[in-house]
Amino acid sequence: MHHPGPPRFVAVGDEVELAPRDPDPAATYAWTVAAAPADSTAALGDEPVEYFHPDEPGHYVVALDAPDGRHELTVRAFPGGLAPASEAPSYPRSGATETTADEAAAGASGDADDGSGRADERDDAPADPDGGGRPRLTLSATVTEEAVVVEVDPRPHPDGSETAADLDVAFLLDDRDDIDREDVRIAGGELAIPLAAIADRARVHAVAVGRHGYSVPDAVDIRRGDDDAPASGDADAVEIHRPYDPPAWAEDAVIYEVYVRTFPGQGDDAAAEGGVFDAIRERLDYVEGLGVDTLWLTPVLANDDAPHGYNVTDFFALAADLGTREGYERLVEAAHDRGMRVLFDLVCNHSARAHPYYQAAVSDPGSEYRDWYEWRGPGDPETYFDWELIANFDFSHLPVRRHLLDAVDEWAPLVDGFRCDMAWAVPDSFWREVHDRLKARDADFLLLDETIPYIPDYQAGLFDVHFDSTTYAALRRVGNGEPAEAVLDAVEDRARSGFPDHAGFMLYAENHDETRYLVECGRPAAEAALGALFTLPGAPLVYAGQEFGQRGKRDDLAWAHADESLREHVRRLAALRRERPALSSAAALDRVDYDVREGWDDRVVAFRRRVDAPTGAAGGEQSGDTVVVLNFGAEPATVAVDAAAGETDLLTGDPVGTTEGLRVDSVAVLPADRS
Structure with a gap:
């Protein structure tokens, strides 16, 4: 299937690369803008891979005519002021100065939409006096006797003054799925799809929208697990998957x-x-x-x-x-x-410049492989960091x-x-x-x-x-x-x-x-x-x-x-x-109070990893909470950590308690006390 994939959430001025999937290089592909906001003049050319630039907030539908039929893709464009800041890193290409990994890392610190209409009106929204930034979102879904209800957990930026209640949610249904969209209902930040409206599969995508931007999209994938199940009234035949979760x-x-x-x-x-x-x-x-x-x-x-x-x-x-x-x-x-x-x-x-396709492209300007690579001059391929032995693919x-x-x-x-x-x-x-x-x-x-x-x-x-x-x-x-x-x-x-x-x-x-x-x-x-x-x-x-x-x-x-x-x-x-x-990665990370009684204060850090306690359990040991103390200094440190329960290091089995606190060479791990 050549359909270009899931719907896109972007901001005005962003570029959307459009490409047929599972492409046949010998086939013909054509892109058109099938629907756009009233004032938009955005257009597409006649290349198999096109670059679409929304110029007005709102909904767009781009269409791909391919050997297996016509495919439509919805693009939701928010105002340019909501674009995520510095989303893509900039790396030096040929002729530029190399950037080390340390330097790069140090620089980083469907009318089924939102149901509110408010997000498109925020270009001139006042700045948040308390700072803030991109919100976050997680979707979940519940199967009832009559419908699948997609629920949202929107979270504002940790440093801002917005609350979850201040955030809007924009939903998009996947264009690849056969869904009767008139039956889909959005209310109170939830989207409901009647079971009878799901023929085989329904993928729901969403973002949270705040004053400073929109979140990373999340999705739920609703599938009929039994191909022989009737298309209505059978909640047991419906499975919920979260395609963006790691294995x-x-x-x-x-x-x-x-x-x-x-x-x-x-x-x-x-x-x-x-x-x-x-x-x-x-x-x-x-x-x-x-x-x-x-x-x-x-x-x-x-x-x-x-x-x-x-x-x-x-x-x-x-x-x-x-x-x-x-x-x-x-x-x-x-x-x-x-x-x-x-x-x-x-x-x-990239490939090596010793790759036979690159060698053919250099030796014969008329070679079919000339188009395989990016070029910045005759015989001079595009690359990053002045790497002399590779050439970037196009x-x-x-x-x-x-x-x-x-x-x-x-x-x-x-x-x-x-x-x-x-x-x-x-x-x-x-x-x-x-x-x-x-x-x-x-x-x-x-x-x-x-x-x-x-x-x-x-x-x-x-x-x-x-x-x-x-x-x-x-x-x-x-x-x-x-x-x-x-x-x-x-x-x-x-x-x-x-x-x-x-x-x-x-x-x-x-x-x-x-x-x-x-x-x-x-x-x-x-x-x-x-x-x-x-x-x-x-x-x-x-x-x-x-x-x-x-x-x-x-x-x-x-x-x-x-x-x-x-x-x-x-x-x-x-x-x-x-x-x-x-x-484990699922456990929470909490800061805790600690006092370095002996050693260098700035070489030590302590924190707690927290899990939910079983019903009726009390105290850190029953719940499995754990305190970790790290000492990056050259000499042992003595650290008082109120959250620590016990004085035996779980890592070595050795006692580390003193009258002043915990004696830590490099790492100490102890059970935690929640009280």
């Missing part, structure tokens, strides 16, 4: 990144005899013993011999120096046998989309998720298609984005889990002397940025692109940073070698020189995270 397994995964070519270390016999895939497979028992349940392998496809593998020369072949396809599949199967999931590093923005060219979708189809069945390289450099419409394409086959397939700084709208049907580059940057600053409470500010920044509560995040202190944390910040801070990864909300990432003190970020791993005490620290953190529900 349950991914929210609390413990991820281990393997930089494939240097992971075996020098002189590894398995690597020498059977290839790198076999060498990694030989160490899976070790990885599992760390408490890891998810393996991220850096790129494994054929490339231009750059050790990192991100310069791909064949999107359908494995790199010969790593082993055979059979070896790769043995590795994945062995991981699955241990209950571990595997992430494939997916590169879509996603307005249908053969490019077809080629990359075919590559997605090739590798997805073998693995459990994609880590999406340079996700920010690929059009949103492509990622939406990948998301829907893969989720239709396996709702538990994970899409993890590398985007620095993170982008809240990527939560809405593009990716499941996001690199938390904001907390990464805070951990680096804290390791270099900034007050330790910056890590709590960073986690709270997720809501301030506009992420809904159901968004998923991956926490990391280092990876293959960054200097090892221990090298930059020292051993004591490295232990505390690991403690933060395993106790803050999010899925922790350990970069291979981080667990035993590796100093080079891409060097052969020095297995023979491992720091066993640091490795045991990681094992204990992973085990405690599994044992304590309060350390």
Whole structure:
């Protein structure tokens, strides 16, 4: 089906990329504006991939004429003043100065609509004197005997004066679904669809709208679970899905990144005899013993011999120096046998300049592959950061989309998720298609984005889990002397940025692109940073070698020189995270009062992770609440934390209580007292 996907919420002046899904490069596609506000002059051209610019607030319908028929897409445009601020990061292209990850992260701090008509009148709304910003929204749905009722949980910006009652809600029904829209009712911030109006499927999309903008969209997917059920009066046949929630397994995964070519270390016999895939497979028992349940392998496809593998020369072949396809599949199967999931590093923005298509485009200006790439001059391809060995694909060219979708189809069945390289450099419409394409086959397939700084709208049907580059940057600053409470500010920044509560995040202190944390910040801070990864909300990432003190970020791993005490620290953190529900991503994060009696005040931070207590339970231990104290300082600290219950560290089993408080070397975890 070539339908371009879910309806869009945008602001006047935004650009909406329109592309047919599952494209046939040989087919003819045509776009038109089928409906628009009275004063709009917005138009579309005659290319298969078009860029639509709403010029007036209101509802638009754009139509795609494709080989499989005519498809309509609703676009809801809000006034330009409600556009999210700095939604897309700006990265330097060829000829510009490189921006580091740290610098980028530090800069980030259907008439079934809203039923109110108020949102379109807010261009001249007075500024909120108390500040504020983008609201947030979560949808839920309840099946009654006669209808499905979609309810909203709108939340204002944490720093503003607006309340939930001040927010409007704009609904859109999915144009792909067969729904009798005259039967849909909106009242009191709820949308109701009679069961009889749902033939097969009904997808409902919505945003919250406030004075400072509109939220990240959320959606519910209402399906008839029994194809033979009558189209009315059978509530049991209706299933509710939340398509923008991360897979349950991914929210609390413990991820281990393997930089494939240097992971075996020098002189590894398995690597020498059977290839790198076999060498990694030989160490899976070790990885599992760390408490890891998810393996991220850096790129494994054929490339231009750059050790990192991100310069791909064949999107359908494995790199010969790593082993055979059979070896790769043995590795994945062995991981699955241990209950571990595997992430494939997916590169879509570019190819290597050594790719035969790029070589053909350069050698012959009349080559069909000339249109596959973006150019900034004759023979000079577009790229980012002056990277000399890659060339950016042109996603307005249908053969490019077809080629990359075919590559997605090739590798997805073998693995459990994609880590999406340079996700920010690929059009949103492509990622939406990948998301829907893969989720239709396996709702538990994970899409993890590398985007620095993170982008809240990527939560809405593009990716499941996001690199938390904001907390990464805070951990680096804290390791270099900034007050330790910056890590709590960073986690709270997720809501301030506009992420809904159901968004998923991956926490990391280092990876293959960054200097090892221990090298930059020292051993004591490295232990505390690991403690933060395993106790803050999010899925922790350990970069291979981080667990035993590796100093080079891409060097052969020095297995023979491992720091066993640091490795045991990681094992204990992973085990405690599994044992304590309060350390899961679903548990709340609370600030608590604490007093540093001995040591440096600004090197210490304490917080509580809170879960709902069972009925009748009292006190923190019964509820599972947990207090965490992190000390990034070089010397132990003594910290008084009123919320802590007991004086035995759950992480080590050692007593840490003194007359002055808790003695903390780097990390201490204790049961909490709610009273």
